[in-house]
Structures are given as structure tokens and as C-alpha cells.
Amino acid sequence: MSNLARLEALLFVAGEDGLSLQDLAGLSDMAPTAVLQQLEKLAEQYRTNQDSALSLLETSKRYKLVTKDSYADLLRQYSRTPINQSLSRASLEVLSIIAYKQPITRIEVDDIRGVNSSGSISKLQAFGLIREDGKKEVLGRPNLYVTTDYFLDFMGINSLEDLPDASSIELKDEEMTLFQEKEALDEEVEKTDAD
Numbered sequence: 001m002s003n004l005a006r007l008e009a010l011l012f013v014a015g016e017d018g019l020s021l022q023d024l025a026g027l028s029d030m031a032p033t034a035v036l037q038q039l040e041k042l043a044e045q046y047r048t049n050q051d052s053a054l055s056l057l058e059t060s061k062r063y064k065l066v067t068k069d070s071y072a073d074l075l076r077q078y079s080r081t082p083i084n085q086s087l088s089r090a091s092l093e094v095l096s097i098i099a100y101k102q103p104i105t106r107i108e109v110d111d112i113r114g115v116n117s118s119g120s121i122s123k124l125q126a127f128g129l130i131r132e133d134g135k136k137e138v139l140g141r142p143n144l145y146v147t148t149d150y151f152l153d154f155m156g157i158n159s160l161e162d163l164p165d166a167s168s169i170e171l172k173d174e175e176m177t178l179f180q181e182k183e184a185l186d187e188e189v190e191k192t193d194a195d
Helices: 003-016 021-028 033-047 069-079 089-101 105-114 118-126 149-155 173-194
Strands: 054-059 062-067 129-136 143-147
Touching: 003 021, 003 033, 003 062, 021 033, 033 054, 089 105, 089 118, 089 143, 105 118, 105 143, 118 129
Parallel strands: none
Antiparallel strands: 054 062, 129 143
């Protein structure tokens, strides 16, 4: 049995959790540098094999087997089947807010969205995309929410710094109008409170 095949078998069984370099070294009785060389060889093998749908991904300092980008449309179509639908638009909106503003409380998310977000937050926690990360030191000590390592994997990024710059995201005209109206209303409320 080759070292490459052993590492591939371990990564396959680990699934979406993946394995760290140290995990792979310990399980395969290989030095970390040897494991790294074998992983590079495996990644190259997947890159050059047109008959393989797999690719090796490193995310959050863990290695895992994933499908190649060229299969994205096929897998997107599969994920749209009723049995595989998982996150609603509201949940994705809440997830985006938490990703960019973390750590953040539910009330702060509600203020940004203008509606109650408790259902979406519960769903995101159930999917393992966000988690509680302490309490905010204010009256009532509300929970603070942050994204998880699984969120990084879900997004296919290594760190939060890899998220697109929020200022570069263009809003549709009607979304911009609603956003501007909310900002103007917030400013009026602040002026009234100050007076």
C-alpha cells in the first residue's frame, strides 16, 4: 500500500472535517514534511487527471477532499433539489451580517435587518455555521455570535480576510433606496435623542 493511497484513504474517511498535517503524520507514521510532499503530489495528481472529479483543498489548516470547480453547476443543480435545500435567503442574510460584523448580538443583527432574526440564528447554529462566543458586557448580557471553521469550509476560504470587501458589493437600486431611507431614519432618531 503506497503512502499516497494511505493519505487519500484517510482524507476520504475524514470527509468534510478534514485532517490537519499533524493528524495525517500521526495516523500514517510519516514525518510532517513527507506528508506535505505526498499531499502536493496528490493535489497535482488530481489537477492533471481529467477523469477525476476530486481536488485537494486546504482550509483552516486542515486538508480535505472536495470536488473540482468545474463541477459547480452540476452540484448546484443537485443542491437545488427539494431534499437538499437548506439555507433560506433570510438565513444567508443573517450569516452575511454575522460574518462581516462579528462578534455581534442577535439584537444588533435585528437592528441591521429590521426584523427578528432568532429563527435564522437557531438554524445557522444547527448547521454549525455560527456559534455563541461569550456575552456582551451590557445590560442583559446578550450572547455574541461568530462564524465557525465550518463556515470557512462552507465558503471555501482559509480565513475571514478572504471574504470579499463589503464596500465593493453593489446593491440593486431598490435595495439602495431602502438602505438610504433606513440610514436617514436612523439619523433623525439620533438627532431627536440628542435634543
